[in-house]
Amino acid sequence: MKKIVTILGARPQFVKGAVLSRVIQKYTEIEEVIVHTGQHFDANMSAVFFDEMQIPKPKYNLNINGLSHGAMTGQMLEKIEDILLVEKPDAVVVYGDTNSTLAGALAAKKLHIKVVHIEAGLRSFNMQMPEEINRILTDRIGNLLSCPTEIAVSNLKDEGFDNFDILIEKHGDIMKDAVEFYSKLSEEKSTIIKDLSLEKNEFVLATIHRQENTDDENKLVNVFSALEEIHKTKQVVLPLHPRTKKMLEKYKLQPHITFIEPVGYFSMLELLKNCSLVITDSGGLQKEAFFNKKFCVIAREETEWKELVDNGYATITGTNSEKIIKHFQQFLKKSKGFNEPLYGENVGEKIYESILKLIKE
Known part of the structure; x- marks a missing residue:
């Protein structure tokens, strides 16, 4: 059985990650190991949170929070590397633009493990934002970039990503699946x-x-x-x-x-x-x-x-x-229909299929 390690660090990432976890459990072709970096300490993220949200509990909780960006990312990088050496996954999955995202991607890449970046290609074009730095660097070292929108795909192409050995796919926004499920x-x-x-x-x-x-x-x-x-x-x-x-x-x-x-x-x-x-x-x-x-x-x-x-x-x-x-x-x-399909359908399924293809190659 193939294995992935999923790196999560903030409550919204757990909500998004739950979408993919449900698909993984449905098909049982991949073993998923979840790592919680602890980046955003959240009192709401108790055992009740995981039970009510139907989210798999993390196998590892690193409890790294309350530090400067450099110290936090460095400690995460060190501890995630230790976990990857033990777990030996076929790929590491990261979400969004947090320090946890970058640390997970860096740790994987340095160990020659494939990196899947979900919510790739997003840009604010504001380099004063630490999130912008995290997402750009994570995209650059990714192997599979799962883009939520056509604009995200265009951003990557404008930055020359077509010249890199990276798979870029527009799957849609995984948060849409989450909102539909939890609503x-x-x-x-x-x-x-x-x-x-x-x-x-x-x-x-x-x-x-x-x-x-x-x-x-x-x-x-x-x-x-x-x-x-x-x-x-x-x-x-x-x-x-x-x-x-x-x-x-x-x-x-x-x-x-x-x-x-x-x-x-x-x-x-x-x-x-x-x-x-x-x-x-x-x-x-x-x-x-x-x-x-x-x-x-x-x-x-x-x-x-x-x-x-x-x-x-x-x-x-x-x-x-x-x-x-x-x-x-x-x-x-103002009145408007909100009917335009901006963010796709069945996004979790599409991402799962791409990950499975990536790790079977």
Whole structure:
């Protein structure tokens, strides 16, 4: 039997990884060993999280977190290498753009083990973002690059990837499979809408956590000024990220919106399904808004998901208060079908077939 080692480091990666794990268990042609680097310490990721989400528990948990980028990536590289020497997999699978992603890819490549990068080809074209560095380097040393969109494929071709001995395939976005699967469970697993006494389409879901926004006082003031203004006419519900909380306290800001504690994945899905629209600086939430047929205001200067903007499902405002309010108002009046097939179908199955082909060669 062929074997793969999957490297995961953050809760969204586990949600995506669960899609592929279900397909692997269905066909039983591949043994999967899961490594949790511990990069994002998340109190929600208890044994209950794995049971409720139907996610295989990791065989290894490295508990590496709370360090600088260099120290974290270095320690992960060392420990993942030790695991790969023991497990001797035919391929290593990594997701997205975290330090765990790069460390897993580097460890595998240096041991001449094939690398599969899921969510390959995404670009913000902002080299100030550590995520951009991680994804570019991981793509370059990958053997199979699983792209979520045509734009991702084009990005790789523009960078000369056609000249490398790398397999580039457009499979679609694996998160779409995850949202479709978990949406069937979230209503029975989460009572957040009832607990917060929220009405369908009567609130805005907001998340602000990106370091470039939280650590800049002017940007933070501008974003929350806009959210406060919106809150006067439409309740704004914001799960408060620890970093954002810390910086609001540092700058002595007390915005009058509805703050709630960070929520689990099922509760976030219920908030998405029931909100009127989304305001966020998160990359993943932009797509999840689309999957749940919600417009999205992006409080960043760029997005990796350009097709959402190009097709009118999202708009980039940066942290400009006036722009955030203006586009919030425009989206409230806008009607659109959300029917364009931007992110594929049965993505997990397609990725599985490509991995199987890769490791059988």
